[in-house]
Amino acid sequence: MPNNFLEKARELVRHTGDRATHHRIRTLATLLAEQHALTHREIEERLNVKEQLDRVTLYRVLEWMSKKNLVHKIAGDDRVWRFRVNTELHSHQHAHFVCTRCTKVTCLADFKIKPLPSLPIGYLFHETELTVKGLCAECI
């Protein structure tokens, strides 16, 4: 883990105004270093190489980061949440790619759908989420 990820993570955590704890900083640094969305288990594996951290604590750290908009959660067909750092401000129309073989999740550029599929009468639109399924480069 290069130092600059830890530095960047510390700064981001500090900036929330909440406590800048060891676990929060280490967890965020791990996510900053990743190109893809990670599951709780994958993060745990990466973090527990050098020091231990409790799985419940990690759940709570991730929950906290999500609430603070440092990361976003992606629901998968395997009933597992994946977490990805928020690089820029996400719009209300976000897109993900999911590899149907290795389940790896990659964030795509935001997009616009016009027109949206029309909603039943009385329904209120808030946001859209587009999931593109296929095979990633390593799985073809």
Next chain:
Amino acid sequence: MPNNFLEKARELVRHTGDRATHHRIRTLATLLAEQHALTHREIEERLNVKEQLDRVTLYRVLEWMSKKNLVHKIAGDDRVWRFRVNTELHSHQHAHFVCTRCTKVTCLADFKIKPLPSLPIGYLFHETELTVKGLCAECI
């Protein structure tokens, strides 16, 4: 449960070539009678009013229906699968509405996104799934 749903269900199950069992027919009839996607638990509640059916059997019936393209499964943010009868042939660009208050899932008309968000080099597109989030008429 009107008789015609049971008749329609029996015909659809027969048409697969596999065994037309009591549970398969009753389960499909229940889904045919619904406007919205249902969870395993919701289907169980509706089915167990008059006769009992084992929850594992229901999981297997739903799995079988999905494989036979009688229904499609929708993954939700609550880690629960929802099932909806396939009214017509679904395209490879399907859309759902999810109410963020009551979690009810409604199928929307299929749609086209052009252009698709561009994929990383070497990635292969297969299908898209659009989730529109907001509030349904009853929750506003």
Next chain:
DNA sequence: GTAAATTTGCAACTAAGTTGCATTTGAGTA
């Protein structure tokens, strides 16, 4: 009506995520 394969019911299991509570720690203050 009988036989053979498929389906069902039951019990036990898996795995992600949650809750309650006692202990520890970050960070502001003396």
Next chain:
DNA sequence: TACTCAAATGCAACTTAGTTGCAAATTTAC
């Protein structure tokens, strides 16, 4: 630097959706 206290952590126990293995029941073809 030490002190304080709310916030964060670790641990054990729990919840819930979904899965697996196997013996018993059911469907359908003959």
